[in-house]
Amino acid sequence: MKTSIISFVFFLAAATLLQAQTKKELTGTLNRDLVGYQNATNNLNFDSMMFYMPPAMFDLLPKDSMIASIRKAFDNEYFNMVMGGYKYTKIPKPKKAGNYHCSLIGYEGFITLTYKSESPANAMMGSMMKTQFGKENVEDLADKKGLKIYLKNKKMIAFKAPDVNHWYIVEDKRQEKESMMMDLIIPKEVLKVIGKK
Numbered sequence: 001m002k003t004s005i006i007s008f009v010f011f012l013a014a015a016t017l018l019q020a021q022t023k024k025e026l027t028g029t030l031n032r033d034l035v036g037y038q039n040a041t042n043n044l045n046f047d048s049m050m051f052y053m054p055p056a057m058f059d060l061l062p063k064d065s066m067i068a069s070i071r072k073a074f075d076n077e078y079f080n081m082v083m084g085g086y087k088y089t090k091i092p093k094p095k096k097a098g099n100y101h102c103s104l105i106g107y108e109g110f111i112t113l114t115y116k117s118e119s120p121a122n123a124m125m126g127s128m129m130k131t132q133f134g135k136e137n138v139e140d141l142a143d144k145k146g147l148k149i150y151l152k153n154k155k156m157i158a159f160k161a162p163d164v165n166h167w168y169i170v171e172d173k174r175q176e177k178e179s180m181m182m183d184l185i186i187p188k189e190v191l192k193v194i195g196k197k
Helices: 002-042 046-050 055-060 064-075 121-133 178-186 188-194
Strands: 080-089 095-097 100-113 136-142 146-160 168-171
Touching: 002 046, 002 080, 002 100, 002 146, 002 168, 046 064, 046 100, 055 095, 055 178, 080 136, 095 188, 100 121, 100 188, 121 136, 121 146, 146 188
Parallel strands: none
Antiparallel strands: 080 100, 095 100, 100 146, 136 146, 146 168
């Protein structure tokens, strides 16, 4: 009887230690991957950014096509954009979501958009960006040569599948036009746990 009690206590202690190690490992890999994603984003390394995209994203649009589209959006005949100051404002501990783990990450930063030529279309671009990001978050650069767009109170959804060694990281677009896409690329268990839009 005494041996059984000691064995049971040892089992509980081992299980508690294992759970603590697992939580510590999850937090460690999340922090590691957030640093990797932050570096890729600040340097606009699109190939590295794709490493963190959920595989379901590439069912909607092939990886090569996605990279080509993003490159064109950031650098084309009309303007060039660079990221700056991308950093995390809140990194909650991972939560269990069915077979997944997830976290809703806060972040901020800014985009500097520089026009490549003087054009009447530049004013239209400014209006579009002010509509998309809010007037208070967009300012003209000196001599109207471009825009500085501030990204404030933004969120990323990070989730990890049990059979994958890294986290997937996706911008939270549930309140925007891409909300239906979020349902297709993020597991429903994760969306349920991270809460309302």
